[in-house]
Amino acid sequence: MTAVPTHCPYCALQCATTLLPADRPGAVEVRPRDFPTNRGGLCRKGWTAAEVLTVSDRLTTPLVRNADGELVPTSWDEALDFVADRIRSLQASDGPDSIAVFGGGGLTNEKAYALGKFARVALRSANVDYNGRFCMSSAAAATNRAFGIDRGLPFPLTDLGGADAILLVGSNIAETMPPAVAHLQRAQEAGGLLVVDPRRSATAGLTGALHLQATPGTDLALVLALTHVVLQEGLADTTYLAERVDDADALYRSTSAWWPERAERVTGVPALTIRRAARLLAAAAPVHGGAGAFILTGRGAEQHSKGTDTVTACINLALALGLPGRLGSGYGCITGQGNGQGGREHGQKADQLPGYRSIADPAARAHVAAVWGVDPADLPGPGKSAVELINSLGTSGGPRALLVHGSNLLVSAPNLASVRERLAALDLLVVADVVPSETALLADVVFPVTQWAEEDGTMTSLEGRVLRRQAAVAPPGEVRSDLHVFSGLASRLGCTAAFSTDPEEVFEELRLASAGGKADYSGITWSRLDNEELFWPVPAVDHPGTPRLFADRFGTPDGRAHVVPVDHRPVADDLSGAAPMYLVTGRLLQHYQSGAQTRRVPELAEAEPEVFAEIHPRVAAQLGISDGRPVELRTARGAMVLAARVTTDVRPDTVFVPFHYGGAGAVNELTNDVLDPVSRMPEFKACAVSLRAAALPVTGVSA
Ligand SMILES: Nc1nc2c(c(=O)[nH]1)N[C@H]1C(S)=C(S)[C@@H](COP(=O)(O)OP(=O)(O)OC[C@H]3O[C@@H](n4cnc5c(=O)[nH]c(N)nc54)[C@H](O)[C@@H]3O)O[C@H]1N2
Ligand SMILES: Nc1nc2c(c(=O)[nH]1)N[C@H]1C(S)=C(S)[C@@H](COP(=O)(O)OP(=O)(O)OC[C@H]3O[C@@H](n4cnc5c(=O)[nH]c(N)nc54)[C@H](O)[C@@H]3O)O[C@H]1N2
Ligand code: SF4
Ligand SMILES: [Mo]
Secondary structure (H helix, E strand, C coil), rough: CCCEECCCCEEECCCEEEECCCCCCCCCCCCEECCCCCCCCCHHHHCCCCHHHHHHCCCCEEEEECCCCEEEEEEHHHHHHHHHHHHHHHHHHHCCCHHEEEEEECCCHHHHHHHHHHHHHHHHCCEEEHHHHCHHHHHHHHHHHCCCCCCCCCHHHHHHCCCCEEEECCCHHHHCHHHHHHHHHHHHHHCCCCEECCCCCCCCCCEEEEEECCCCCHHHHHHHHHHHHHHHHCCCCCHHHHHCCCCCCCCHHHHHHHHHHHHHHHHCHHHHHHHHHHHHHHHHHHHHHCCCCEECHHHHHCCCHHHHHHHHHCCCCCHHCCCCCCCCCEEEEEEEEHHHHCCCCCCCCCCCCCEEEECHHHHHHHHHHHHHHHHHHHHHCCCCHHHHHHHHHCCCCCCCEEEEECCCCHHHHCCHHHHHHHHHHHEEEEECCCCCCCCCCCCCCCEEEHHHHHCEEEEEECCEEEEECCCCCCCCCCCHHHHHHHHHHHHHHCCCCCCCHHHHHHHHHHHHCCCCCCCCCCCHHHHHHCCCCEEECCCCCCCCCCCCCCCCCCCCCCCCCCCCCCCCCCCCCCCCCCCEEEEEECCCCCHHHHHCHHHHHHHHHCCCCCCCCCCCHHHHHHCCCCCCCCEEECCCCCEEEEEEEEEECCCCCEEECCCCCCCCHHHHHCCCCCCCCCCCEEECCCEEEEEEECCCCCEECCC
8 A cells, every 4th residue: 555645534624634554454643634624734533533443343344143142254245145135125015215225424425326326216215304404404404595506615715814803603523524624714813804703712712812602593583683793883884785686675674673772682692792793793794895704504503493594694794795706705604424415416415406407306316317217207206304314213104224324323313212112113123334333233234335535536525526536555354335235236136227336437427317417427537636636516528617606696596695694593492491401512622423433532522421411600509509419400301420520611501512422421412403494404403401310320311
């Protein structure tokens, strides 16, 4: 092996790395590589990513549950035969929709594309969705309805570096994408970094940041008030509004009642601070001769039952200031998972076909069906969204089998008691993973699959930039790609459509399927990616790609940005006498998502070995809890006991718990699975909770 250029397996920043040979079989060493986004930087997870390749409990052979209920090794042929037989008999008794598929935003474009095709063509099931529903869906829904196109950042990340003001709403980028902080430097120095978070997060604590420590779930009111100030103080870009926006009056109407003093009562952010923040943003906007301003949202704003409307309010503020489509300014959503962007473009979402096409659109169906060599009438329609899909498992008329590729639902889905119950009601649970995740350990059949350094493919980063992932080592044991699972099952089910196991062949097909769609990859080839920076859409092989969208027109039919009027509403499971505080959840620097990978890396596990609850000292004193002592958290869905971390960084009405831990440490036992009506995103970020000192030792979930 020589040095192999590739990218980090984890988040959407997709830091560039070089893999060097290591002394053990299957192992590599990671070195950072210079690249515009990470500028030679990596976070701790990136540095240690190679350890997951050789963890001692790596899945290396297929497993099938035997009569004694144990998972035992078997061959690929036997495992595939078994699953195909069960699928055939369930399809015969209950129809094609009885088999459901759940994908992941960490899968390569090729795997995500093949998964969507497998569900629609080999299974002919409408029931396919993925964990991006937990992640990006509210921002995707809001940008689609405002701009007609959803690309997380419709500009290169490096554009942030020229801005004097950046409003971060619910993003803790200093922990979730540390190397990206380099691009905030100018705004920090200009005093224009504005951070909205109920915690003094690492990002809110950055030098020069202005922290707006709003009550959880009140971003919508805050942003309406910021827009109110911009409009009332004559700071709006009226020329831009007249030329590029469909209904500027709707902006005025929807924000006129949100004067800062009213927003102060809802959000807890002083009216003076709201005015100051609005003026800082306006001063940086191009209409006032500023160097540029950005409004960016993260999961803190989006993972709510009103997440789509909160992002819409952020877009409306950006429109009032004349930012979207302007060089050096804009609105963007900070995509999360490694391929969170590409994973939502190529058909693993319940309502989508490749190229970001709608599965309900007859022209889109005809185009994709022709590429797949099937009759458009045979393609299923839109299926259920992730939480609705999970809630329907094993119910009358609901799916009876579930295939999971790239998600650890038993840690990361909301309201876990309900998830456990639905998974237990299945006739067949199949999980493809690289390690025995909490979800894999519950499966009837487990397929061991390749991970990043063992496979070729492409990923699409938070900027819509398509990147090459390159294999550096051979996979261990009997490990094969997810593509082998789709191909092996499709052929056993008698499906004659092509299911290649060669990722470059799959990509060539994806190019055709995406051609003419919004996310058009038809002009991208793997060899171009070796030499060029390509941002989609790339509609022809001689097209240079599109680093910046919306310069002349938006992706809507009339080319204008659409103002959708929105109003504030409270958290669905709001405070009451019995549950007087907000539980908010989120991330730590050291762990990734459900922790299936990072809890297996000793350096990371030792740094943050177990779940904890951040509690304000005043609350701790009232409850008689000191740092490190057990506290019980109880919501309408469950209770858990965990260690208190007493800190002034959280608001006194708020408890923060990271979601990276499984079993007794899983905070999703407590979270609410109520959905945003537009995006179908669950309300991970806020629900009412009660606290008390626990007599028990710290054991995690209690009755
Ligand atoms: N270290 C690490 N990095 C990651 C990941 C990881 O698991 N670990 N995952 C990746 C993925 S998939 C994603 S989606 C991104 C997520 O990246 P972020 O969005 O930055 O991550 P979170 O920690 O979920 O949420 C951000 C902040 O929202 C705050 N918050 C909670 N409730 C509210 C609220 O009501 N309003 C506001 N304004 N803020 C609130 C939390 O206190 C938290 O500091 O990170 C990516 N990068
Ligand atoms: N309370 C709370 N819950 C949350 C969130 C929150 O902020 N708070 N955030 C939500 C968000 S934004 C997200 S993105 C989700 C993420 O949560 P999950 O969907 O659970 O994501 P991961 O932990 O990344 O799970 C990916 C799994 O796929 C495996 N894997 C890795 N590569 C491959 C591959 O190529 N093929 C296959 N088949 N498997 C692979 C990994 O080992 C791991 O077990 O969690 C959501 N849950
Ligand atoms: S910031 Fe994200 S992509 Fe970069 S090294 Fe860390 S986890 Fe990997
Ligand atoms: Mo995410």
